[in-house]
Amino acid sequence: MTTHNPPSTRRPIVLLTGASAGLGSTIARTLAQTRRIGTIVLTARRIERLEQLERDLAILDPSLEIMTITADLADPDAPRRIARETLERTGGVDVLINNAGLGLPTLFADAAPAQLKDQLAVNLTAPLLLTRHLLPSLIERKGTIINIGSAITCIANSALGAYGATKAGLAYWNDALRRELMETGVKVCLVEPGPIHTEFMDALAVRLPKGGAPDPILNNARPWMTARVEDVAERVVRLIESPRRRVSYTRRFVWTFRVLGALTWLFPALGDWFVVKLSRGRGLNA
Numbered sequence: 001m002t003t004h005n006p007p008s009t010r011r012p013i014v015l016l017t018g019a020s021a022g023l024g025s026t027i028a029r030t031l032a033q034t035r036r037i038g039t040i041v042l043t044a045r046r047i048e049r050l051e052q053l054e055r056d057l058a059i060l061d062p063s064l065e066i067m068t069i070t071a072d073l074a075d076p077d078a079p080r081r082i083a084r085e086t087l088e089r090t091g092g093v094d095v096l097i098n099n100a101g102l103g104l105p106t107l108f109a110d111a112a113p114a115q116l117k118d119q120l121a122v123n124l125t126a127p128l129l130l131t132r133h134l135l136p137s138l139i140e141r142k143g144t145i146i147n148i149g150s151a152i153t154c155i156a157n158s159a160l161g162a163y164g165a166t167k168a169g170l171a172y173w174n175d176a177l178r179r180e181l182m183e184t185g186v187k188v189c190l191v192e193p194g195p196i197h198t199e200f201m202d203a204l205a206v207r208l209p210k211g212g213a214p215d216p217i218l219n220n221a222r223p224w225m226t227a228r229v230e231d232v233a234e235r236v237v238r239l240i241e242s243p244r245r246r247v248s249y250t251r252r253f254v255w256t257f258r259v260l261g262a263l264t265w266l267f268p269a270l271g272d273w274f275v276v277k278l279s280r281g282r283g284l285n286a
């Protein structure tokens with residue numbers, strides 16, 4: 001077995017946020033299946049989910065060292081605490097996967113300021129601070145940072161304004177950090193999935209009008225429009241051995257939105273009309 005990072009003699013230590021559900025728990029399982037990592041540190045709020053995952057991973061790779069840290073990333077002190085506990089228990093980190101994230105079950109105008117603050121903290125502030133706290137270790141080990149963004153940044157969606165802003169901010173920082181760290185040997189990768197059917201979608205689906213037809217994406221009524229969580233997780237895991245600047249999981253949906261994004265840039269008035277109509281048509285912007 002050959003690995004780019006770290007040397008093949010030592011199996012990497014991975015810290016994964018948002019490990020209790022959806023993409024995060026699937027990334028953890030996929031990593032364990034490879035049997036190529038030495039230690040995984042799992043963090044999220046729901047302890048019982050993390051404990052179940054710990055048991056599952058121990059079966060998939062009995063030699064894997066598994067640690068859990070419960071933390072609410074909306075707490076301003078959480079990134080520092082997670083970094084400190086991780087370094088104390090493992091001695092260093094080779095791979096940081098900033099995966100935790102949330103959408104809001106309301107439009108921007110209906111969201112409580114506290115909800116917006118928490119969303120910004122979890123989706124944007126926490127990845128930056130966690131990375132900053134772990135940077136000396138990541139540089140020393142010529143490690144890898146993987147940020148989970150979103151294809152939503154292709155087009156400003158009136159139904160997901162605050163969420164899209166956090167992911168656009170994450171993408172900007174990701175690219176800037178990659179350039180800043182270019183000569184350190186640290187790899188910085190951005191993953192921008194299109195829709196994946198996870199609890200994330202279930203949380204947004206509460207915004208749909210009651211009794212309406214199933215939504216093609218939020219209710220997974222047209223599975224060809226959503227990516228399989230296992231496929232996205234596999235792409236994320238592949239980045240550890242084969243880092244890439246930017247990866248998106250390309251269902252037809254993502255490409256449609258890329259083209260629409262370019263058109264709205266060229267024809268802004270038409271773009272505003274179309275995006276609002278699309279969201280209202282799905283009951284999301286009423």
Ligand SMILES: NC(=O)c1ccc[n+]([C@@H]2O[C@H](COP(=O)([O-])OP(=O)(O)OC[C@H]3O[C@@H](n4cnc5c(N)ncnc54)[C@H](OP(=O)(O)O)[C@@H]3O)[C@@H](O)[C@H]2O)c1
Binds near residue numbers: 043073
């Ligand atoms: N699903 C999609 O369609 C989609 C598309 C593009 C990008 N993404 C991105 O992919 C990533 C994973 O999403 P997913 O679909 O797997 O969502 P999910 O199933 O809802 O899982 C979200 C994870 O984030 C954690 N999390 C949420 N709030 C947290 C908080 N305050 N503190 C600590 N952890 C918190 C949750 O853990 P606890 O609740 O246990 O804390 C959970 O493990 C997110 O960054 C999301 O933005 C998702």
